Amino acid sequence: MSEERKEIAKVTEGVQETRRDLLKYVGLAGATALMAGPAGAEAAASAVSATAAINPADADSTITEWLQGHYVLMSDEEKKKCIDRLEKRYSAQYGKKTTVSDAPPLEGVLFGYALDIAKCIGCRSCVHACVKENNQSRHDPEIQWIQVMKIEKGNFSFSADKLDEGYPQPSKFGDHGVQVGGNAYSPVGGLSTHGTQSYYDAETVPEKDFFYMPVQCQQCEKPPCVKVCPVRATFRDPNGIVLIDYNWCIGCRMCQLACPYGARRFNWGKPNLPSEEMNPKTHYFGNRPRMRGVMEKCTFCIQRTRENRNPACLEACPVGARKFGNLLDPESDVRKILATKKVFRLKEEFNTFPKFFYYVG
């Protein structure tokens, strides 16, 4: 077991540590596994006392974590302590040196995303790259932040029947032979999105006669989810990204109810994140491991974008359908697309002003 862990630790970029430290982490990880993982403030006082019996420091950190305030409102010193505590705990729990960044928002930046639905082939590389990057629960259940919908092309039906009829046909008041158009029998077409699937299983993509529509958090300028949160655990950061303080969320799920894009995911149970698949480069508001009973969602990979890197979904896209950039910079990819392509936003009637744009390239 420890051999495996060592291998993983070696290949993990940016991790430099002595063999002794590594062994210490592995030992700690074993202990925490025995305690059914004191992940987060796992409530139950019994867990706290069990932890106290084995490792007083861990129990202490569990209680401190439970008592911690809203991260944004913490003092710099409290923030530092909080980050140290989390790094220590995650490193022990996952058996590898984990960093929790709290890199601040960038100056003068408003992030925007553009996606070419003409190019998208529905391969879902973005979905899986996202899961890997952002430390989502891998099984029971697998949590995915991006949903790709498979929509049939030309999904319309036409019929020559009853072309000249409508209902109710024989009216007592006389129908005068005039068709009541509002009540035609077979409306031409039907619903173009009828039969759309999000859980398709295809051997090769793109499938003939289908096109694809990936949806993730739209990072609204007026996010309804932020408006309804009773404790301000979710908020919009100065770069226009909607974030969640996982340690402040009370799990009421009002945000999930408010979101017109179905972008939010709830940790109904304890997330299952195997140590060997855990991404140790994390951000406090981004991909650090979550706990049971809190909400999570796409952050445009805040752990990357705050360091001027692209989101993982963009890097994974094999056809270059995804573009990301600063909306305030006229020279950015996104701004150029907005200026030159045929662009639309999803469900604009909800007045949410998404910063996620779809275009036809």
Added chain:
Amino acid sequence: MEKMLSFALDFGSFAIKGGAKYYAWLLFLLFFVLVGSYTAYIQLTEGLIVTGATDQISWELFIANFIFTAHVAAAAVLVVAPGYMYKRKDFKEIAVLGEIIAMCFVATGILFILFHMGRPDRLWHLLPGIGVFNIPNSMLVFDVIVLNVYLFLNVVAVFYLLYKKYIGSETLGKWYTPWIYLAIAWGPLIHICTSFVLSSNARMFSWATAVLPFAFLSMAGASGPALIILIFLLVRKYTKLQIGDSVIDLLTQMIVWSLGILMLVLGAEFFTALYSSAEHAASLKFNMFGHNGLDMYVSSFWIIMALIVGSFFVLLIPAVRKSYNFLLPLVCLEIFLVILVEKPLILVFPAFSPSPFGEYTEYYPTLVEYFNVMLVWAIGFIALTLVTKGAIGILTGEVKYAKASASR
């Protein structure tokens, strides 16, 4: 201080005394508390994954039941209001029973919300002073505030009055009547607030309607008095407290009126949605007719609608309204249950279909969830039973301070 202690002791000892039926009822409830304690432990340790809720249908039976408890809690003012606002003596004497119902049901509702929370251990984030409120944006914050204030108003109103009666004091504080008036106004307020928690979500097509508070209040006006009539009929049959027919009759009138208004509200809602039959009608059509073979809620929709309309017409018959021992309690029980099951089967679960991207889903509650619901109801009804019993002892004069000291 000594008086208060003796109040608590006498009140408590009278409340737990009763006949075989009384104990059978309490034991019945206790069974659900015992089983429920275990299932609650499962939910607290495993998380909400043990309920039927998913990312598609993220509200479970708990919140559906909470809305119902808010119905009854709000409607309890209908016992208080005639006594204080219309100077009806027959109502004023038993107004405290209405306040007890309000108190117990709002507490039950708060308990349901605790079960709905993903992190009940972090509830302190909502405490004034140490928490962070999202005012004025979050409707849930307002709901939390009005529910707790309503609980506080009623706890004070109930126990102050009972204590005064217990020590034989005739004069109540000058603040008491305004306090009651505030509590009366607060009843509808909790319900309007609760409806705003639902109707503020633009993407929930069947909730984002201006008639929702009216639907809630009229359902409250039907289900609340239905339960209150049942309780009053039991009280006057098994205890020395006299509750006149005039009280029952007025409460029945309230049910009839409420059902009438409810029919109008539902009719208006259905017409508005169905005439244009646009996107906003999708949830309602799923509820009424099903969708591609998913028809779990179809039959219950039509049965519930038929029962609402049917109860209205049945209660128009004077013979039914006067049948205090058979037909009236039967109809009241039916109305109570219909409005109760309307919550999950029409209001909550079908509203989540279609999802934001057009997925249709049915909800399957789990056994753990059922038992947790029963746990909360059992706790609520035990509290209601005990407090009502104790209060009746004080109202009838069986429990008195002077008597207690004389017997020593």
